Amino acid sequence: MSAQVDKPTQILAEFLAELKFEDLPVEVVSRTEDLFLDWFGSALAGKKARQIQILEQFAETMGPADGASEIFVSRRRSSPYFAALVNAASSHYAEQDDVHNGSVFHPGTVVFPAVVAAAQQLGSSGRDVIVAAVAGYEAGIRIGESLGCSHYKIFHTTGTAGTLAAAAGVARLLAVDGERMLHALGSAGTQAAGLWEFLRDAADSKQLHTAKAAADGLLSAYIARDGFVGAQRIIEGEQGMAAGMSKDADPNMLVDRLGTRWAIGETSFKFHASCRHTHPAADALLELMSKYKIRADEIDEVLARVHRGAIDVLGPVTDPQTVHQAKFSMGFVLAMIALKGRAGIEEFNETALRDPAIRSFSQKVKMILDDEVDRAYPKRWLGRVEVVTRDGRRLKMQIDTPKGDPGNTLSRGELEDKAIRLAMFQGGATREEMQDVIARVWRLRDEPNLKNFLMKT
Amino acid sequence: MSAQVDKPTQILAEFLAELKFEDLPVEVVSRTEDLFLDWFGSALAGKKARQIQILEQFAETMGPADGASEIFVSRRRSSPYFAALVNAASSHYAEQDDVHNGSVFHPGTVVFPAVVAAAQQLGSSGRDVIVAAVAGYEAGIRIGESLGCSHYKIFHTTGTAGTLAAAAGVARLLAVDGERMLHALGSAGTQAAGLWEFLRDAADSKQLHTAKAAADGLLSAYIARDGFVGAQRIIEGEQGMAAGMSKDADPNMLVDRLGTRWAIGETSFKFHASCRHTHPAADALLELMSKYKIRADEIDEVLARVHRGAIDVLGPVTDPQTVHQAKFSMGFVLAMIALKGRAGIEEFNETALRDPAIRSFSQKVKMILDDEVDRAYPKRWLGRVEVVTRDGRRLKMQIDTPKGDPGNTLSRGELEDKAIRLAMFQGGATREEMQDVIARVWRLRDEPNLKNFLMKT
Numbered sequence: 001m002s003a004q005v006d007k008p009t010q011i012l013a014e015f016l017a018e019l020k021f022e023d024l025p026v027e028v029v030s031r032t033e034d035l036f037l038d039w040f041g042s043a044l045a046g047k048k049a050r051q052i053q054i055l056e057q058f059a060e061t062m063g064p065a066d067g068a069s070e071i072f073v074s075r076r077r078s079s080p081y082f083a084a085l086v087n088a089a090s091s092h093y094a095e096q097d098d099v100h101n102g103s104v105f106h107p108g109t110v111v112f113p114a115v116v117a118a119a120q121q122l123g124s125s126g127r128d129v130i131v132a133a134v135a136g137y138e139a140g141i142r143i144g145e146s147l148g149c150s151h152y153k154i155f156h157t158t159g160t161a162g163t164l165a166a167a168a169g170v171a172r173l174l175a176v177d178g179e180r181m182l183h184a185l186g187s188a189g190t191q192a193a194g195l196w197e198f199l200r201d202a203a204d205s206k207q208l209h210t211a212k213a214a215a216d217g218l219l220s221a222y223i224a225r226d227g228f229v230g231a232q233r234i235i236e237g238e239q240g241m242a243a244g245m246s247k248d249a250d251p252n253m254l255v256d257r258l259g260t261r262w263a264i265g266e267t268s269f270k271f272h273a274s275c276r277h278t279h280p281a282a283d284a285l286l287e288l289m290s291k292y293k294i295r296a297d298e299i300d301e302v303l304a305r306v307h308r309g310a311i312d313v314l315g316p317v318t319d320p321q322t323v324h325q326a327k328f329s330m331g332f333v334l335a336m337i338a339l340k341g342r343a344g345i346e347e348f349n350e351t352a353l354r355d356p357a358i359r360s361f362s363q364k365v366k367m368i369l370d371d372e373v374d375r376a377y378p379k380r381w382l383g384r385v386e387v388v389t390r391d392g393r394r395l396k397m398q399i400d401t402p403k404g405d406p407g408n409t410l411s412r413g414e415l416e417d418k419a420i421r422l423a424m425f426q427g428g429a430t431r432e433e434m435q436d437v438i439a440r441v442w443r444l445r446d447e448p449n450l451k452n453f454l455m456k457t
Numbered sequence: 458m459s460a461q462v463d464k465p466t467q468i469l470a471e472f473l474a475e476l477k478f479e480d481l482p483v484e485v486v487s488r489t490e491d492l493f494l495d496w497f498g499s500a501l502a503g504k505k506a507r508q509i510q511i512l513e514q515f516a517e518t519m520g521p522a523d524g525a526s527e528i529f530v531s532r533r534r535s536s537p538y539f540a541a542l543v544n545a546a547s548s549h550y551a552e553q554d555d556v557h558n559g560s561v562f563h564p565g566t567v568v569f570p571a572v573v574a575a576a577q578q579l580g581s582s583g584r585d586v587i588v589a590a591v592a593g594y595e596a597g598i599r600i601g602e603s604l605g606c607s608h609y610k611i612f613h614t615t616g617t618a619g620t621l622a623a624a625a626g627v628a629r630l631l632a633v634d635g636e637r638m639l640h641a642l643g644s645a646g647t648q649a650a651g652l653w654e655f656l657r658d659a660a661d662s663k664q665l666h667t668a669k670a671a672a673d674g675l676l677s678a679y680i681a682r683d684g685f686v687g688a689q690r691i692i693e694g695e696q697g698m699a700a701g702m703s704k705d706a707d708p709n710m711l712v713d714r715l716g717t718r719w720a721i722g723e724t725s726f727k728f729h730a731s732c733r734h735t736h737p738a739a740d741a742l743l744e745l746m747s748k749y750k751i752r753a754d755e756i757d758e759v760l761a762r763v764h765r766g767a768i769d770v771l772g773p774v775t776d777p778q779t780v781h782q783a784k785f786s787m788g789f790v791l792a793m794i795a796l797k798g799r800a801g802i803e804e805f806n807e808t809a810l811r812d813p814a815i816r817s818f819s820q821k822v823k824m825i826l827d828d829e830v831d832r833a834y835p836k837r838w839l840g841r842v843e844v845v846t847r848d849g850r851r852l853k854m855q856i857d858t859p860k861g862d863p864g865n866t867l868s869r870g871e872l873e874d875k876a877i878r879l880a881m882f883q884g885g886a887t888r889e890e891m892q893d894v895i896a897r898v899w900r901l902r903d904e905p906n907l908k909n910f911l912m913k914t
Contacts, residue, residue: 050684051685051686054680054683054684054685055680055685057683058676058679058680058683061536061679062520062521062536062537062538062539062676062679063519063520063521063536063538064519064520064521064522065521079518079519079520080519081519081520082519153696154696154700154701155701159647183660186654186655186658186660186662187661187662187665189652189654190616190650190651190652190654190655190662190665190666191650191651191665191669192650193647193648193649193650194647194648195646195647195688195691195696195697195698195701196696197643197646197647197688197690197691197694197695197696197697197700198643198647198687198688198691199696200688200689200690200694200695200696201643201686201687201688201689201690202686203640203643203686203687203688203689204644204685204686204687205643205644205647205687205688208644208647208648208680208685209647212648212673216669219515219519222515222518222519223511223512223515223665226511226514226515227507227511228508228511228512228661228665229508229658229659229660229661230655230658230660230661230662231652231654231655231657231658231660231662232657232658232660233654233657233658234652234654234655237654237657238654238657238773239610239611239652239653239654239656239657239769239773240652240654241652243611243654244611244612244652244702245701245702312696316695316696
């Protein structure tokens with residue numbers, strides 16, 4: 001490892017505070033608009049979910065009954081804190097929100113809810129929101145990378161690094177200086193939390209993690225603006241995040257090519273509505289069945305060769321009890337692919353959860369750690385499956401760039417279609433409403449403000 | 458180590474959910490009233506502190522302008538969430554709130570703000586509040602103990618275990634069953650956070666930790682009541698708190714003598730207004746100077762023999778820049794003791810911070826790790842000091858039970874005096890108001906509700 005940079009969090013904070021729209025390459029601006037729309041669809045997809053409704057009820061009990069910021073699933077307004085809380089929970093419900101491979105971090109679901117809720121209060125322009133979102137992505141991705149794979153083994157990076165990402169985005173929107181940006185990161189880092197333990201019990205914590213990351217990050221930024229002092233070396237310090245929550249941290253990643261590498265451009269869109277760790281194998285199985293013209297009932301066994309992170313996250317889910325938990329079962333997801341040819345938002349439902357054919361197929365799926373796949377991870381997520389057919393053939397398929405990765409991305413048309421599907425999935429918005437939203441997002445860089453997305457009065 | 462209990466968090470949750478007033482020995486009830494008053498004084502002591510005012514401003518921006526729950530420092534009401542947030546921040550400002558030795562955890566500053574804020578909304582009786590507070594203390598202390606010394610080395614246990622303590626207290630007040638109590642602990646544990654890194658920079662995070670522990674714990678309890686599912690083994694599970702945040706965890710401590718050991722009764726009152734790690738040495742120095750009739754100007758050197766935890770927490774503070782940071786400097790605290798004979802709330806101020814005599818004396822103080830003291834810790838906090846006098850004598854003193862520990866406790870008269878001093882310190886309440894509060898707290902077990910403590914309309 002190269003020598004450690006002195007005060008990397010401070011250097012990062014100064015970069016974030018000074019980031020300007022003019023610094024952004026045009027493809028970064030476009031990509032930010034793409035990611036905004038992709039997030040917006042996800043934010044509506046959790047409308048009827050029990051855990052989202054409970055958090056919305058909490059917001060109703062504890063927050064103001066009106067305010068500047070829209071809570072999209074309930075079509076009401078409250079303060080930015082509660083809008084961030086509920087919108088961040090709902091946008092992580094469908095498991096269709098974006099992901100950055102190298103940091104194993106979902107930036108959109110924590111950055112946009114916080115930034116948009118604050119922007120609606122502050123009257124910020126679309127341009128300001130783009131800069132703030134880029135700040136959030138650049139910070140969160142580098143922090144996730146710096147915390148390393150050992151962190152992700154126990155901690156949900158989207159909850160932990162996500163708190164700092166949301167703080168960075170909102171603090172940029174508040175136009176604080178580098179010193180107060182550092183305070184915002186300090187206060188966010190000392191609140192950073194989120195454990196994978198919930199996966200074993202089909203618990204609702206995943207949405208709680210994004211809700212709290214967005215809301216706590218927003219809190220950190222607002223209080224930093226007002227002079228609340230945070231630790232200056234919250235990530236790399238002797239009693240900081242890396243010391244407490246990682247065994248392989250690399251603080252140098254915090255300042256990796258600031259201003260020349262745009263990590264936001266490396267972010268992937270999710271094509272399947274399941275945990276990203278299932279996607280490479282899902283793509284490979286789809287391709288295998290298509291190439292060899294195999295039907296599900298001809299398959300005796302599926303072997304998914306995966307990286308260790310996939311085993312850590314998916315391994316505990318041996319018998320999914322809820323639709324959400326099914327998205328974290330490699331067996332269930334590959335069964336959907338084999339039997340339905342898709343694992344989209346509409347396919348994951350209670351009927352599928354109890355479908356004996358899916359249950360039976362999922363027993364045929366095994367995960368095994370693969371050295372090549374594991375070495376490439378987390379930078380590249382390789383798909384490797386082997387299928388044993390009923391007639392005794394052993395077929396293999398490899399996919400090097402899963403659908404949705406920057407090298408195999410979704411077009412704007414595909415993004416529009418996905419966002420509309422997500423929005424309509426539980427009646428979050430109509431097709432017509434979404435067409436308005438889409439038009440507005442495609443001209444985000446010229447929008448005077450972000451008010452009244454779904455509520456027109 | 459003995460064999461591990463199966464599902465200790467679940468056993469703890471069932472105990473907490475089933476706890477009744479009739480189960481509590483009368484001395485536990487009295488002690489809870491003592492701790493309530495001690496907390497109430499602390500909650501007023503942060504009235505004019507910058508960091509508390511910033512959090513109150515955040516509560517004003519993000520929370521409802523009215524509600525059932527009093528924010529004591531600002532004499533206004535809001536929702537329980539924001540009352541818990543601000544009251545918990547302010548009650549940890551003066552460093553005079555209670556502490557449990559074995560868990561190195563400050564229970565009062567996280568449990569009471571959450572429980573009282575919820576009780577004011579729910580209309581709970583004084584008796585219900587006592588039971589809920591006991592539940593919070595019993596949970597938080599055992600969780601802090603179970604996480605071990607390695608946890609405290611990096612994490613501020615009052616922030617981490619404190620989130621679960623607040624959740625347990627509020628969930629008991631909400632009268633949830635054992636299953637939902639377990640969900641409350643699961644949601645709280647996956648939000649548990651708080652790093653010591655802030656100490657190096659005189660940052661404001663300590664009050665942020667208590668604020669968030671109380672508020673997040675309250676959130677966890679409310680959403681658990683409404684059906685939000687948490688992890689069932691959030692502490693002992695393979696990807697739970699112990700796995701991620703401790704190297705010497707002992708999950709068996711979670712269920713240590715439930716119903717027969719009352720950990721709340723082991724809680725100490727703080728006599729000096731500084732970090733508890735300075736107290737044993739402060740008591741020993743006071744005793745030494747009194748016994749040998751030594752004045753400060755006769756002292757050339759002070760050696761404080763301490764446990765490792767004291768070095769972890771106080772070691773980074775080599776040159777205190779704020780009044781709050783001075784409370785974490787062994788040199789500064791012993792200088793106050795030597796020069797002023799006290800280290801109380803009134804003594805810690807800007808004048809003292811810049812006093813050259815105090816600064817100069819503090820350079821004479823050294824901490825050294827002592828094997829005997831370290832072996833006794835954290836169960837017992839032994840005070841051992843050695844003084845070298847100008848005329849060359851080497852004097853020693855040992856204190857085995859610091860002032861405020863259960864074996865050397867404060868009387869109700871001393872508690873009243875302390876609470877009034879804290880309340881009046883920054884104009885939080887008048888002596889007359891506090892006399893009303895005191896009378897009400899001494900009959901807490903018979904109070905019909907906890908409404909209108911300082912606001913009468």
